[in-house]
Amino acid sequence: MQIAYRARDLAEAHIVAGLLQSRGIESHVGGHYLQGAMGEIGAAGFTNVHVEDEDYSRARVLVAEYESSAPPETSSHVGQVEDRANRYATWFLLFLAVVMVVLFGAL
Template identity: 85%
Template sequence: MQIAYRARDLAEAHIVAGLLESRGIESHVGGHYLQGAMGEIGAAGFTNVHVEDDDYSLARALVAEYESSTPSEPRSDEEQLEDRANRYATWFLLVLAFVMVLLFGAL
């Protein structure tokens, strides 16, 4: 199986998988259990849509069509600030986890 689409989140992955399956391409959405690993932060990049090797080229063509039809509106300042806050929170939690590992490892 090959990755036909790398989704931002689980909902988008299922939308693309539904599109592919409506065209007769069997697909699999991976990353269900990784999605919540970061809690409320909203981890992204773990959800992929997989298709069989034989269906890959047709699936990529359909995904390209889907991506071109998706409107890309400019993001508001509020959305950009929220994304920045999410990135800072992610790094803070990772550093905190690393420090905790160091502290408990030293005991």
């Protein structure tokens, strides 16, 4: 299987998978258990739509059509979302580090 589409989130991955399946291309959405691993932050880069090797070229054509019909995102909005996600991730990792120090310090 090959990755035909790297989605921003699980909902978008299922939309693209549904599009592919409506055109007769079997697809699989990966990354279900990774979404929300850090609260509201999506696990970026792990939610993908997979297709069989022989369907990959047809799937990429359909994905390209889907991407061209999507409204363009403003780069400032994308940057703000990424900054917020990075800030949440940093605080979450800091919290985990403090919890680990407290737990191992108590032993």
